[in-house]
Amino acid sequence: MAPAEPAAKRAASGDLDAAANGDGMPPVMADGRCNSRALSFSELQSAGANPQRRGLPKRAPSLTKLVDDLVDELKGDKSINSVLVANNGLGAVKFMRSIRSWANQTFGNSRAIALVAMATPEDIRINAEHVTLADQFVEVPGGTNNNNYANVKLIVQVAERAGVDAVWPGWGHASENPELPEALAARGIRFLGPPAAAMAALGDKIGSTILAQAAGVPTLPWSGSGVAISYEDCGGVIPQDTYDQACVFTLDEAIEACAKIGYPVMLKASWGGGGKGIRKVQSDEDVRAVFKQIQGEVPGSPIFAMKLAPLSRHLEVQLIADRHGNVVSLFTRDCSVQRRHQKIVEEGPALAASQEMLRDMERCARALARSVGYQGAATVEYLYSIEEKKYYFLELNPRLQVEHPVTEGITNVNIPSVQLLIAMGVPLWRIPQIRATFAGLEAKLEPEQFDMEATPQRLPDSHVVAVRITSENANNGFKPTAGHIDELMFKPTPEVWGYFSVKGGGGIHEFSDSQFGHLFAKGETREAAIRAMVVALRDVRVRGEIHTIIDYAVDMLTSPLL
Structure with missing residues (x-):
């Protein structure tokens, strides 16, 4: 008998108001678990899967106490015991694996923080890895991301009904809304x-x-x-007349601005991204x-013109800021290897500029965030002019970047x-992790406050190279492909690790991001990291209905031009 259509899929609006219970979420049983009429995840997977993945996870009081005690020791102000991961694909998988690893090291229990996933019918159909990793998943409407992962109203509804303490937005989707x-x-x-x-001020390329x-x-x-x-003078909102001075609204204004700047020039939509x-x-x-x-690709977006820097590198600074x-x-990272403005190879730390110049880039990035x-x-992105030996601000991305594991590998x-x-x-x-990046400080729970600007940091003593694995031909x-994946095999080593959003038996659906994998190789030098990456890529096996760029990436990494 054909399975019943998921209730969330039947929702006509962009939220869950028409789903299951009429109030945006599946019916809730007496013990707090959800009892949706939709086909259960366990029925969609092989026998033995945990049928309670659809329900609110029961939480032992001892786990809550572990988190409370840590927050007290580190002088925080709110315990977070559960997080809604408002993302899918590789971003959701990476976050979940990172939190599981940290919780295991910190509490001795990888599930000390409950992770709640959102899952579309398409994600469920392909056995998406983030759904499997979660303690609970909530089925949401399918289709394009404005129905689900980019739908703010929906995300808030799910967070409230699931009773989570926090939401992680990932990248893409609603992460910059x-x-x-x-x-x-x-x-x-x-x-x-x-x-x-701060997000509104910095997430806009012109405003930032x-x-x-x-x-x-x-x-x-x-x-x-x-x-x-x-930011202080404008109270966080740039006056419209000031903002408009930086924009070009008509074809004639664009031509005039480009002529004044001097060709070649990049014309950009402020709300654009991903090429x-x-x-x-x-x-x-x-x-x-x-x-x-440009107007048609990003309707309604302000447009600006900026000088094209020839012979330049795309360098980034990873920032972390607290609530104090x-x-x-x-x-830093170097993300200069791109195709159609999409990053393919990322590496760190950056080597194109002098150490003095890199430290100055970091200082300016911190000042802007502060x-x-x-x-x-x-992430603050710069263009570094090789000829001029100068750097120029590009934009600040007010979220975690896809390539952040490069920084994790060197720090x-x-x-x-x-x-x-x-x-x-x-x-x-x-x-403790942050203290460990500074020279002369111990990573302990009862530290003394120190001047983070005046205290030198320990410079990275290794190099990491990353390659994005996409389902493109x-x-x-480079046409995107979708379909079933019969086999996906990757063997991590001490030098190479990676993340995949699917496994063998799963697939890439029509609404998936084309990137389904990300590999990272570490070595004492850039050359050693590249050699390790090439070996790893040649060992990756993906068999099924999709195409990948793996062979293309190997050819690129082995090119003398790199």
Whole structure:
């Protein structure tokens, strides 16, 4: 007999109001577990799966006490015992594995923090790994992400009904929507990310560049050159007339701005990303040809023009900020190897600039984050001009980046766990992992406060190279592919590790992110890390209906040009 259609899938609106119980969530039994009419996850998996994965996980009081005691020791202000992972795919898998690892090391119990997943019917159908890893999953409407992982109203509903203490947004989806932290804060639910005001100010490429100029961060010539106002002076909201001075609204304005800057120029939509809403132009004719394309790819987005820096590297600074005004930088990454503005190979620490220059980039990044009262993980992206030996601000991403494990590999800092501790109100200088990155400090629970700006950090003594594994056909214009995966085999070693959002027997569905894997190789030198990565990639086996870029990545890593 055909299985019943999931109740959440039948919901007509973008939230759960039409699902199961009429109130946005499956019916709840007397013991607190959900009893949805939808097909249970255990029926969709092989025999022996835990049928209570759909229910609110029962929690032993001893686990709650472990978390409470840690928060007391580290002088936090709120225990977080459960987290809703408002994401899917690789992001959700990485967060869950990181929190499980940290909880096991910290409490001796990998499930000390309850993790609640959101799952679309498509995720369930392909046996998505994040659903399997979760203590509980809540089925949400399928289709494009505006129905589920990018739907703020839905996420808040799920968080409230599941009774979680916090929400982790991941990357993509709703991770940069200020409405999410604002709505959660109104309900007393912690957000593992920045407050709404800082996110709104820095998540916009134009606004963040205006604030960066005010904070003294170098910028390339652009349509907003000379436009500056500090976060403090504007109260967190850049006046519209100031903002508009940095934008180009018409084709004629775009041509005029590009001519003033000097070709070549990049025309960008402020709300764009992932290669959308961005074009290189080298003449007035190019601007005429692409301006409407940019408008169409990111409808309604403000557009700006910025000088194209030739012979440059794409360098990043990883930031972590707490709720007490402290900011730490965890060194740099080089993400210059890209295709269509999508990162393919990431590595760290950056080697293209001098150590003095890298430290100055980190200092400017910290100053920018501090100036807006930032909290959580962030990445400041720069262009480094090889010819000029100068760096220029690109943008600040107010979330955790896909490539953050590169930083984890060179610092031994479990960044998602630090995000969790920050949300618990723990000061950075009390977190043992963070203290361990500074010279002369012991990683202990009863530390003394220290000046994080004046105290030198321990420089990385290794190099990490990362490769994104996507379900694209490199022989057919990198066209995304979807379908069943019969076999997925990867053998980690002490030098190479990785994360996958699916396993053999699963698949990539039509709404999945094309990236389903991420491999990391560590070595004493860059060359050693690359050699280890090449060996690992050649051993990866993916058999099924999808194509991958693995062979393409091997060819690229073995090219003398890299």
